[in-house]
Amino acid sequence: MSAADIKRKEKLIQRIFLVVAFSSLFSLFLIALFIFVEGLPMIWKVGLKDFLLSTRWSPTKGHFGIFAMIVSSFWVTIGALLFGGPLGLMCSIFLVEFSSARMRAVIKPALELLAGIPSVVYGFLGVVYLVPLVRDYLGGPGLSLLTSCIILGIMILPTVISISVDSLVAVPDSYREAAFSLGATRWQTTHMVTLHAAKSGIITALVLGMGRAVGETMAVIMIAGNALKIPLSPLDPIRTLTSNIALEMGYASGLHRQALFATGIVLFFFVMALNMIATLFARRKVLK
Amino acid sequence: MSAKTVVIEARDVSLRVGEKKILERINLEIRRNEIFGIMGPAGSGKTSFLKLVNHTFRAAGMALEGALYVLGEDVLGEDVNPTPLRRKVSMVFATPVVLPMSIFENLVYGLKIQGIRDKHTLREAAERGLKAAILWEEVRDRLHKPAQKLSGGQQQRLCIARAMALSPEILLLDEPTSGLDPISTFRIEEALKELKRHHAIVLVSNNTKQIARVSDRCAFFLMGELIETGKTAQVFTVPKEKKTDDYIAGRFG
Amino acid sequence: MTPRRAEHVAIGLMVSGAFLALAILFFIIAVIMIKGLPHITARFLLDNPMDMGRAGGIFSTIVSTVYLLVVSLVIAIPLGVGTAIYLTEYTEEGKITKIVRFGTECLAGVPSIILGLFGFILFVIKLGFGWSVLSGGISLAIMILPVIIRTSEEAIKSVPQAFRDVNEVLGGSKWQGVTRLVLPNAAPGILTGVILSVGRGIGETAVVIFTLGTSLRTPFSIFDSGRSMAVHFYILAREGISMDNAYATAAVLVFSILIINIFSYYLMHKFVEARR
Structure with missing residues (x-):
């Protein structure tokens, strides 16, 4: 083979890989395209205001307002963060700052296992064990915002833990040693130096955890009660954007189906916004 | 090719990466059947020169001038076919890099990527390489054991053997003994003296004593410039340049 | 509060916190295993479901799950590993890698319900594949693609640069370096990613x-519809068809996921050891 042949062959290989490398971007583009093409005409027809800001959702009568679901998704995401965030952070700090290498070698993979448990299993156990608990001790139907928040809080743990552990580990040991040499205790070092240095990574972890919570579907369907109204208390049943899609997709057609895709658009925006925020914070970490 | 044929000839070779001058108008000749030593402190451009010879120097914004003839062919151009060049000009790095496979597979890697499958040819090449690197006796009965089990010095000799299995004309060595103990270093130096009977050897090192011990002729690089070149005996006893004298005497470097 | 008290x-x-998280994990696994394992028999695994799953076993759902995973891996592995090879071997860090x-x-952040919607409208409806192993396989492939890309990239990056240099000075082309040195040495790491995505796909x-x-x-056929174990479990549990069979199915699910995770962890461990 001549020099030109070899170069041509390598160039061809490189081109093929370049095309392959765009597969994920291309998939993302297709997903956005189809969700929008299916959903936008309906928003056009009903009007953005009646779609986003009305609480009346009765597809048979032609009402497609998703405001209650937006509010529910919002609260459930915040709630999941309230449960999963602190717990995840405690686990991460424990793993990185207060445990031996041997303990870490056992606990970290065990916590990662939480990510492997299927979401339907979380939902199912939520129904069987947590729902009766909430119903009997706190009142309400048990299938509620609160139950969903707790279960989702557990489900986002692996996301929160894995990313915040990474960012804590990335803090150079010299920072900690400097603090120790000034007489700080381990906890003082952790919350004054390490946590501060790992701040953007931890925020990324929390935001990505929120992204996971807002997108979760099957577990929420099973434990949220799916009622079509704005929750006024944590014990009220809710229906999120995701469960609305999954519940009605099976039999929807025509404008109704388009409305479900339109719901998907809103969800898509939510998740992409969270991703952007996470990327922004992740990038700031690199800049520092 | 007769003895004392010039195999590498640099004519006004200059290399720039962006604003930075790496090599500045280098002129030298390297011949067959000699060990040519290149010495100089870190950053003097000796490794870059070596990499130009086998066409492996790459950097964003690099600019070349002059001509560098290797076995009669100018290798500074864009359209050089690197594959046949690298089969004739082999290279060994500072730290021994054995591939995670058996000793034998290491030795024949260069032949296998040429598409050579014949067992007899491969075996012959492996033996030739090992003998050239004076490693044959030590490993002949464990060729199919993992190469990573060898000691550091043996690994480096395996790297030389791997290069020699390709029957190159020129062997480039970039500080081949920098991480090794004196005995391993001695073995490698002995092997190099054997190898020059049939090859040209370019030895880059910042160990001036090594250059003095093994090279026939040598060159002194400093900040991208060739300060002095000549017979080793002469460079080390009556250097023409003050800088060479200072470097050899250990006043800097 | 004194510093010591605070500490x-x-x-x-x-x-x-760590104890609570571990306790939750332990509780989930224990409950599923205790309630599910007694119902798992050879007949449960090898019989097809009968009467909507009220009786019989889960054989057809195991077949569907495996079939689905194989199809999605056949699609996602070449794309994912190819992307990783491009990012690490065939380009410099720059605009394209960033994009x-x-x-x-x-893509990793896209909620699975949106992927479901997308797969439904494009593959099931527009392309006419119907509810099928093919539609499911492609959709699942898109879901696991980011996992495979990320783990493969890490694995390929951990192959020492020196191996590529050796390939180069011995006259090898870039492609030869990739196929003969980089990929074989990254294989255990890539496999770990594949196994992890199988774990995600199962559930x-x-x-x-x-x-x-x-x-x-x-x-x-690849155009046949099916029901994966996870979907089967969801339907059994949600519609209250059979609690015993639901627990048993969940136990099979969780058990396979446990095995998969432990295996991939073991692999990763060996891979890291070998790199030292």
């Missing part, structure tokens, strides 16, 4: 229910 309180909090990485991150419901469908028949 004790903080450590107490951290330990109880590709960003796209991968975003996935939202994507699968809208693309593979819910048919209880054993899929034969």
Whole structure:
């Protein structure tokens, strides 16, 4: 083979890989395209205001307002963060700052296992064990915002833990040693130096955890009660954007189906916004 | 090719990466059947020169001038076919890099990527390489054991053997003994003296004593410039340049 | 509060946090195993579901799950590993790598229900594949693609640069270096990613229910519909068809996921050891 042949062959290989490398971007583009093409005409027809800001959702009568679901998704995401965030952070700090290498070698993979448990299993156990608990001790139907928040809080743990552990580990040991040499205790070092240095990574972890919570579907369907109204208390049943899609997709057609895709658009925006925020914070970490 | 044929000839070779001058108008000749030593402190451009010879120097914004003839062919151009060049000009790095496979597979890697499958040819090449690197006796009965089990010095000799299995004309060595103990270093130096009977050897090192011990002729690089070149005996006893004298005497470097 | 008190309180909090998380994990696994394992028999695994799953076993759902995973891996592995090879071997860090990485991150963040919607409208409806192993396989492939890209990239990056240099000075082309040195040495790491994505795929419901469908028949052709174990479990549990069979199915699910995770962890461990 001549020099030109070899170069041509390598160039061809490189081109093929370049095309392959765009597969994920291309998939993302297709997903956005189809969700929008299916959903936008309906928003056009009903009007953005009646779609986003009305609480009346009765597809048979032609009402497609998703405001209650937006509010529910919002609260459930915040709630999941309230449960999963602190717990995840405690686990991460424990793993990185207060445990031996041997303990870490056992606990970290065990916590990662939480990510492997299927979401339907979380939902199912939520129904069987947590729902009766909430119903009997706190009142309400048990299938509620609160139950969903707790279960989702557990489900986002692996996301929160894995990313915040990474960012804590990335803090150079010299920072900690400097603090120790000034007489700080381990906890003082952790919350004054390490946590501060790992701040953007931890925020990324929390935001990505929120992204996971807002997108979760099957577990929420099973434990949220799916009622079509704005929750006024944590014990009220809710229906999120995701469960609305999954519940009605099976039999929807025509404008109704388009409305479900339109719901998907809103969800898509939510998740992409969270991703952007996470990327922004992740990038700031690199800049520092 | 007769003895004392010039195999590498640099004519006004200059290399720039962006604003930075790496090599500045280098002129030298390297011949067959000699060990040519290149010495100089870190950053003097000796490794870059070596990499130009086998066409492996790459950097964003690099600019070349002059001509560098290797076995009669100018290798500074864009359209050089690197594959046949690298089969004739082999290279060994500072730290021994054995591939995670058996000793034998290491030795024949260069032949296998040429598409050579014949067992007899491969075996012959492996033996030739090992003998050239004076490693044959030590490993002949464990060729199919993992190469990573060898000691550091043996690994480096395996790297030389791997290069020699390709029957190159020129062997480039970039500080081949920098991480090794004196005995391993001695073995490698002995092997190099054997190898020059049939090859040209370019030895880059910042160990001036090594250059003095093994090279026939040598060159002194400093900040991208060739300060002095000549017979080793002469460079080390009556250097023409003050800088060479200072470097050899250990006043800097 | 004195620093020493604060230290004790903080450590107490951290330990109880970690303990709580572990207890939850332990509880989930224990409950599923205790309630499910007694119902798992050879007949449960090898009989097809009968009467909507009220009786019989889960054989057809095991077949559907495996079939679905194989199809999605056949699609996702070449694309994912190819992307990783491009990012690490065939380009410099720059605009393109940034765009590709960003796209991968975003794709990883797309909720599975949206992927389900997408797979449904494009593969099931527009392309006419119907509820099928093919529709489900492609959709699931898109879901696991980011996992495979990320783990493969890490694995390929951990192959020492020196190996590529050796390949180069011995006259090898870049492609030869990739196929003979980089990929074989990255293989255990890549495999870990593949196994992890199998774990994710086994438990996935939202994507699968809208693309593979819910048919209880054993899929034969790639255009046949089927019902994965996770979907089967969801239907059994949600519609209250049979609690015993639901627990047993969940136990099979969780058990396989446990095995998969332990195996991939073991592999990763060996891989890291070998790199030292």
